[in-house]
Amino acid sequence: MRQFATFSNSFITAIESISKSHNVAHANQTKCKKGEFVKLVPILAVLATVSPVAASDISQELDQVVVTASRVEEKLKEAPVTINVLDKTEVEKIKYRNPSDILTRIPGIYSHDFGGDSEITSIRVATHFTNPYTIVLLDGIPVSNYGSGSSGQFAEINSDNISRVEVIKGPASALYGSNAIGGVINIISKDPSAKPQLKVWSEYGRGEAWRSGISGSGSGEKASFNIDLNYIDNEGWRDNNNLEKKSASIKLQVPISESLMTFKVDYLKKDNQSPSTLTKSEFEGNWQHSYHDLSMSKTDKIAPTISYSYFLEQAEFKTTLSLKDIDSESRPTYGIRLLTFGANTGKYQGRYNQNDDKAANLQFLYSREFTALASKIVTGLDTERSSVDFVSYDIYYTKDAALNKYTSFTTGSKNSSDDITTTMYAPFLQIQVTPIDTLKFTAGGRYDSVKYDFEDMLNNSNNGEKEFDQFSPKLGLTYDFTARLNSYLSYSKGFVVPTTSQLFTSTGANANLTPEKADNYEFGIRSALFQNKLGLDFAIYSMEITDKIVSSGSGWSDPYINAGKTSQRGFEASAVYAPIDMVKLTMAYSYARNKYDNYSPASPQYNGNTVPRSPKHHLNIRLAVLPMDCLEFELEMDEISTQYHDDANLFEYSRPTLFNLRATYNREQWSAWTHLKNLTNQTYATYVSESSGAPTFYSGAPLSLFAGISYKWGE
Secondary structure: OOHHHHHHHHHHHHHHHHHHHHOOOOOHHOOOOOOOOOOOOOOOHHHHHHHOHHHHHHHHHHHHHHHHOOOOOHHHHHHOOEEEOHHHHHHHHHOOOHHHHHOOOOOOOOEEEEEOOEEEEEEEEOOOOOOEEEEEEOEEEEEEOOOOOOOHHHOOOOOOOOEEEEEEEEHHHHOOOOOOOEEEEEEEEOOOOOOEEEEEEEEEOOOOOEEEEEEEEEEOOOOOOEEEEEEEEEOOOOOOOOEEEEEEEEEEEEEOOOEEEEEEEHHHHHHOOOOOOHHHHHHHHHOOOOOEOOEEEEEEEEEEEEEEEEOOOOOEEEEEEEEOOOOOOOOOOOEEEEEEOOOOOEEEEEEEEEEEEEEEEEEEEEEOOOOOOEEEEEEEEEEEEEEEEEEEEEEEEEEOOOOOOOEEEEEEEEEEEEEEEEEEEEEEEEEEEEEEEEEEEEEEEEEEEEEEEEEEEHHHHOOOOOOOOEEEEEEEEEEEEEEEEEEEEEEEEEEEEOOOHHHOOOOOOOOOOOEEEEEEEHHHEEEEEOOEEEEEEEEEEEEEEEEEEEEEOOOOOOOOOEEEEEEEEEEEEEEEEEEEEEEEEEEEEEEEEEEEEEEEEEEOOOOOOOOOOOEEEEEEEEEEEEOOOEEEEEEEEEOEEEEOOOOOOOEEEEOOEEEEEEEEEEEOOEEEEEEHHHHHHHHOOEEEEOOOEEEEEEEEOOEEEEEOOOOOHHH
């Protein structure tokens, strides 16, 4: 590790010395030519020698086409919601290893890196492992089952098969149902290319982290295809942090007269080890340490999808059937407790879990445009049928006190065996009218009906069922002041059904829980100003969540109850400033005030407290410099304010400011990149929490260097 850090420092020093030894005399000398890869032009020289010109892409952002806000294609400026888009260029540049690498660039998102590709992500509403306040979609299909928790959804996605990412914020239950209180993240996979292409790539970095892949794409008269295969083998920088992941995505499109058939298969096989959280003294003593060497998580997934789209002059009909089969097993690091009585006194009790998850999603969608009032309707039906067979065994760990590590374990008896079947159907309707060219009104709603059937294989007396019905409306309008100044105003309701864990399987399960409900008001501005040199978007929102599910006490077995009310109020802004073609400054800022307005079990009471893991301020700034049209440097700064670990607001954590540096070189068919993460080598935690009245920390990575290269045949 020390040698790697020494090499990284030497690498940075070399870049600085090379940069200082080269100057640019004229702007027209910035073209990439053979042998000029080493000419890394200093930022000051670029600014001094190039005449200002307008940025070419800022003016196009209001007119870019998105699909997530209404489930059909529309211009971004027509959507009465806050929406952020990470396009193909940005996704390719970042080449994220953990989803937090890319999601922290968007204001209002909380994304916590748990090593490898493991994460917890939510929008606007701070989350825990079991709080599902954000939906992740893959091509419009939910990645996880209806009502499931929000952790680890990105880990099931082929990260190299992403064309763009669309994020809509605020309750989206009027189109997507339960869990979309914070918002929706829709990952759009790659489509076939117009001409044949073949690409191979490989990357190596800290922690003996190898990533490699091969992809091919092309189109013919009768069919088109896209294939993406990649492999990850990462030893990890922390103890017990290995990751091996194999992913494959295949898409085949067949045009048939006025229609299009799409066949898609996603396959994943993953073997992951998870290091433990650390106490304060452990974190400050050795943040690389993990006292849990025996944890593991294995996943096998196959998900075929078939869709049929029929196009008319002013209408489209689309139906999609998506299947999913996931087998997983795990020995988690959480829920481990010291036994003080019985045959295993002195040992630590944990769990070994097995899951067999099968699901089918069937979607129908119809959209039509009308000449009267330039109106449009979008209507459809979502259905889901899923079954989860869950089995858990007691395991007993032996811990070496001197090493502060678990060294062995024995497997005990089966402690639970459950079968949970979920049935859901939800019709939805959205209407948009345009009374004048500059003004659009949108109204819509969705009715969700969901039923859980729970079967306890060890104790039939616990068997039961639970049904929920919920209607979620929304209203919105957009107004164009000018072609480059757009505003929107919206109201929306959202809801979250209790998870099956909260209803049936956890120690605090309560079958009488009702859905959490949210009301949200939002106003925003989108603009391209100063001859398109400045793109500026901001949004102000106010949301209240009622019937929030909280624990009725401080004990681990206290039941869940609907006794909470929180308010989420905030301001989000994003700006892109491109004074010249060769320099772009991008900023994402969010201010969030997340409070418990009411938290009223008998004890404890947290009225007025700040919701944990929700810092007031988050600022992300990127400076991109393109000294040549084939070479780009990006310096990123990420700053968050102090946050609380716990509901009682007894423990605070102030994360240091983090810097990342990226360099990308593209010349003809070749591409090369170098990424330096945590440039100043800060010791920090990516996630803070509280356990047994004391703070716990999940360590973030130190200074890490990654370098890769790719070659592409075809256009």
